[in-house]
Amino acid sequence: MTAKPARKPLVAGNWKMHNNHFEAIALTQKLAFTLVDRDFVATDIAVLPPFTDLRSVQTLIEGDRLRLLWGAQDVSEHEDGAYTGDISARMLAKLGCQFVLAGHSERRQYHHEDDALINAKVKRILDRAMTPILCVGESLEVRRAGGYLELVQAQLDGGLDGLTAAQVAGMVVAYEPVWAIGTGEVATPEDAQEVCQAVRKRISAVHGDATATGTRILYGGSVKADNMPAIMAEPDIDGALVGGASLDPGEFVGICRYRNPRGASP
Numbered sequence: 001m002t003a004k005p006a007r008k009p010l011v012a013g014n015w016k017m018h019n020n021h022f023e024a025i026a027l028t029q030k031l032a033f034t035l036v037d038r039d040f041v042a043t044d045i046a047v048l049p050p051f052t053d054l055r056s057v058q059t060l061i062e063g064d065r066l067r068l069l070w071g072a073q074d075v076s077e078h079e080d081g082a083y084t085g086d087i088s089a090r091m092l093a094k095l096g097c098q099f100v101l102a103g104h105s106e107r108r109q110y111h112h113e114d115d116a117l118i119n120a121k122v123k124r125i126l127d128r129a130m131t132p133i134l135c136v137g138e139s140l141e142v143r144r145a146g147g148y149l150e151l152v153q154a155q156l157d158g159g160l161d162g163l164t165a166a167q168v169a170g171m172v173v174a175y176e177p178v179w180a181i182g183t184g185e186v187a188t189p190e191d192a193q194e195v196c197q198a199v200r201k202r203i204s205a206v207h208g209d210a211t212a213t214g215t216r217i218l219y220g221g222s223v224k225a226d227n228m229p230a231i232m233a234e235p236d237i238d239g240a241l242v243g244g245a246s247l248d249p250g251e252f253v254g255i256c257r258y259r260n261p262r263g264a265s266p
Helices: 021-034 037-042 051-063 089-094 105-110 115-127 140-145 148-160 165-169 189-207 209-214 228-232 249-256
Strands: 010-014 044-048 069-072 099-102 131-136 172-175 216-219 239-242
Touching (some): 089 115, 115 131, 131 148, 148 189, 189 209
Parallel strands (some): 010 239, 099 131, 131 172
């Protein structure tokens, strides 16, 4: 697969544990004031605030009829019940979330989430008609040892276990090279393409070419406005999962406008 089919790019800003609900409203307004209709025609643009901000972001976007999409950073594997601190997919769906992250590298690292748990979360997200963004990626140790493609494919298989081809085709997969985040190492567009191509080939092998062609694959790893054009030139990369840069409205808009000079309106 060398040509890039007509998959609409997606840029999703993961705010992580930043912004109270007042700050979330301010950031959303700044994005809305800067982005124009042509930006949204070219690219799906989403924000992923902390749980405490979701209602405020939803109310602003829906009330002002903004074209931003929104979603959540995590979800419980449980539907309901005595699970203190958990947030269910039913709750997120009621807040209008279109996307939900599953298996982010920080959840895998700090909360010891394994593929079985992530798979359960993916299924909960799908049950509530939201789109999972399944995150996969390898550590520096695995990268240096050379087994990174096998690891990422194993994470992919685990996260997609038991899903139908139609469910997978509507999903988003995000490749995060953990080794290139805060380590001083640099992931080149070619590095990203190698793994994203392997992800698409694995989806094709298990679920068929049509499914693989429909699945959007994002890259996430120190994405900036300056490196986004080269990343998006790669045939198997359909957008970006943006971390720190999503907190800077000017930088985030520049990433969304990767087809054009930095900061310019399309």
